[in-house]
Amino acid sequence: MAAGAPARRSLDELASSLELEVCVERLLAHVFPGPDPDPETAEEDGTTRAGRHQVLETLIGNDAQLRAALLANDQARISERWRAVLRDRPGDLALHHELAVLYRERALRRIARGGSASELLVIATTLWALLLATGDFWRRAGIARDAEDAARDKIVGGLLDLHVAHGARALAEGRVAAARRHLRCLDACRSGDPEPVRELLFEHAIPFAHRVSARRLAGPARLAAEALERWCDDLVQDAESRVNDRAAISALDGIDKAYGAGIDRLAPFIRLGVPMRRVLVTGLEWHNELSMCHYNNGKDFDSIRDVLKSGREFADRLAPLCTAGEAHRPENQALSRYLLFRAVAAGTDDQIVADLTEALRWNPANDNAARVLVETYLDRGVRTANDQHAGRGLAGPLPQARRLEKAADDLRKALELAALPEKVAFIQKQLSTVLALWAASLDAERTSSGTATARDLARSERVLRLLEEALELDPGNELARGYLDYYDR
Numbered sequence: 001m002a003a004g005a006p007a008r009r010s011l012d013e014l015a016s017s018l019e020l021e022v023c024v025e026r027l028l029a030h031v032f033p034g035p036d037p038d039p040e041t042a043e044e045d046g047t048t049r050a051g052r053h054q055v056l057e058t059l060i061g062n063d064a065q066l067r068a069a070l071l072a073n074d075q076a077r078i079s080e081r082w083r084a085v086l087r088d089r090p091g092d093l094a095l096h097h098e099l100a101v102l103y104r105e106r107a108l109r110r111i112a113r114g115g116s117a118s119e120l121l122v123i124a125t126t127l128w129a130l131l132l133a134t135g136d137f138w139r140r141a142g143i144a145r146d147a148e149d150a151a152r153d154k155i156v157g158g159l160l161d162l163h164v165a166h167g168a169r170a171l172a173e174g175r176v177a178a179a180r181r182h183l184r185c186l187d188a189c190r191s192g193d194p195e196p197v198r199e200l201l202f203e204h205a206i207p208f209a210h211r212v213s214a215r216r217l218a219g220p221a222r223l224a225a226e227a228l229e230r231w232c233d234d235l236v237q238d239a240e241s242r243v244n245d246r247a248a249i250s251a252l253d254g255i256d257k258a259y260g261a262g263i264d265r266l267a268p269f270i271r272l273g274v275p276m277r278r279v280l281v282t283g284l285e286w287h288n289e290l291s292m293c294h295y296n297n298g299k300d301f302d303s304i305r306d307v308l309k310s311g312r313e314f315a316d317r318l319a320p321l322c323t324a325g326e327a328h329r330p331e332n333q334a335l336s337r338y339l340l341f342r343a344v345a346a347g348t349d350d351q352i353v354a355d356l357t358e359a360l361r362w363n364p365a366n367d368n369a370a371r372v373l374v375e376t377y378l379d380r381g382v383r384t385a386n387d388q389h390a391g392r393g394l395a396g397p398l399p400q401a402r403r404l405e406k407a408a409d410d411l412r413k414a415l416e417l418a419a420l421p422e423k424v425a426f427i428q429k430q431l432s433t434v435l436a437l438w439a440a441s442l443d444a445e446r447t448s449s450g451t452a453t454a455r456d457l458a459r460s461e462r463v464l465r466l467l468e469e470a471l472e473l474d475p476g477n478e479l480a481r482g483y484l485d486y487y488d489r
Contacts, residue, residue, distance in 0.1 A: 020057045023070040027056060030078050032106045032120075055098040059085065083205050090209035093136055099206065100127035104159065111162065118170065118178040119204070122185045125159040126201040129189050130208050132156060133216035149219055156220045160186065160227040168231055171268055180272045186231070187274045189224035192217055232276050239265040243286065254297040259286040263310065270317055277331055280318040284334045287311030291341040304345045311338055319362075327365040336363030343372060349380045367419075374417045378427060381410030385434045401445060404438035432474035439466040439483060 060067050066085060069077035089095055107120035131137045132152040143151065167182025188196040194212040201208055242248065243262035252258065266283040269276075287307055294303040315338050322331050336359040343355035356373040359366055385407035411431040418424045443463050463483075470480035 019071070020060060023060045023067055024053045024056050026070045026073060027060065027066075027078070027082070028053075028102070030075065030082065032102070034110070053098070055094050059095065086206050090207035093131075093134070093140060093210060096127060096131060096206075096208065096210070097137070100124060100131055103127060104155075107159075107162075111166070116166070116170065116175065116178055118166065118181040121159060121162055121166070122181050122200065123204050123206065125156065125163065125185050125189065126197050127206070127208075128159060129156050129197055129217070129220045130194060130201070130210070130212055133194065133212045133214075133220070134210045135213055135216075136210060148216070152216070152219050153223060156189075157223045157227075160189065160220075160223050164227045164231045168234065171272070176268070176272070179268075183228075183231075183272045183274045186224050186228045189220050190228055192221035228276065229278075232278050235266065235269055236278060236282050239263075239282070255290065255293045257289070259290040259293075262286050263290075267313070270314060275317045275321060277318075277321055280314050280321070281331050281334050284311055284314040284318055284338055287314060288334065288337045288341060295341075295344070301345050304341060308338070308342050308345060315339075322362055324361050325364060327363045332362045333366075336360070336366045336369060340366065340369045340372065343369070343376075349376060352376050370417050370419070374414045374423065374427075377410045377414035377417070378430070381407045381414060381434070382430060384410065385437070401438060401441040404434055404441055408434045408438055428473040429477075432470040432477045432480065435466045435470035435473070436477055436480035436483065439463045439470070439480070442466070443483070 060070065063081070063085065066078070066081040069081050103120050103124035107117040107124050110117040110120060132148075132155065138145070138148055163182040163186050167179050167186070170176075170182065171179035185200060188200045191197075192214070194214075194217060197217075198208050239262040242265055243257050243259055245258055245261065248258035248261055249256070263283055263286050266279055269279055270283065287310060291304045291307045291311075294300040294307065297303075315335055318331055318335055322329065322335055326332050339355045339359035339362070343352045343359065346352045346355060353373065353376055356369050356376065359369040360373065363369075384403055387403060408431060411427060411434060415424065415427045415431060418427055439462075443460075467480050467484045470477050471484065474480075
């Protein structure tokens, strides 16, 4: 009996080992559903090699609930217990390393078979980016610090390149969800901040609690930024080829380039939710050029409004990337120009003023916006002074003094923005006349009361100030001069 004990123990160990192998196979089939690995490929890369998944075998062997679920092949219990294992082991470096290897292998295998591997690639990339930015990983691997960068660039850089290639392909084929996954992963990695990468990984129920070095994450961040720029460069280059397509241009009437075709190529990308400056600026400028074509074609404001409606999604996404006042930046210039066209096509003075003011906030050097804003203030001020309330959304009627005050306010704004000497002189005369009329209206209100009150005194002082301002603007204003002489008596 005693002599047979070692043999019995060996049989028990073999049975346990075979049981663990079955459990590992079932766990992998659950985590990576789909066709089984190709036997020849799997044998070559070691995927099915006995004992290869020691980390998983140990984990299963120490978790009775997971082991029981796997032996029963109960998919619901396996899913529940596997999520609990991942949740409870956020600092298990060996497990995270095992998963990083597995997800990368499965992603590459699926890509080799012509399949979509966006989700697998996201998990593989985020795991590797974080692991390779963890000091404990390198100490455990026994790799010298001066050898880290090359290894990190090779592993993470290769995965990032795959995101670009397959993200662009997914978008071109209309697989928006897959394209968005690829783009979000590139965006998270390029941030240089571990938190967006952790959050993206956590969306796949894998918490990662290891301490990450910002210095070690800088390399993947740089590679991700470069990869994302390559995607954008290729996209814009393809869109430009469509804009300049001779056959497409020949079919257009009064439009110098096929801007619509280029816009249609860029629009799906910007809707993925990651704003990229070059794509947004290019698309918005094509809207601006198309608006200019319609303006030159007999001021076709209906067509301009259609273009502006399309351009709104580019402008709204570009604005957060701009800093007000930086007139030299292409994004500021594109946004300011778009707002100028929106003002030109607007239906009310208030909307025109709002759009032009915003255009100048982004680009103070937009002379066309400043010129149109001057004309808008001047035109509205004159119409208000002349009691022409019906035009362009003006409210009315107003009491005479209030109406002239509103007119003076617009004319002052026009004067502040005017640049050409002749325009300045013209506005000064207009404003001087309105100020004199306003002063006369206030004086009429004062004298009509019949009694002298503190309010009347204040009104008299205001009348004097308005008359003095009117004469400073136009010394030849006889109306203002006559009222002022009357007050000096």
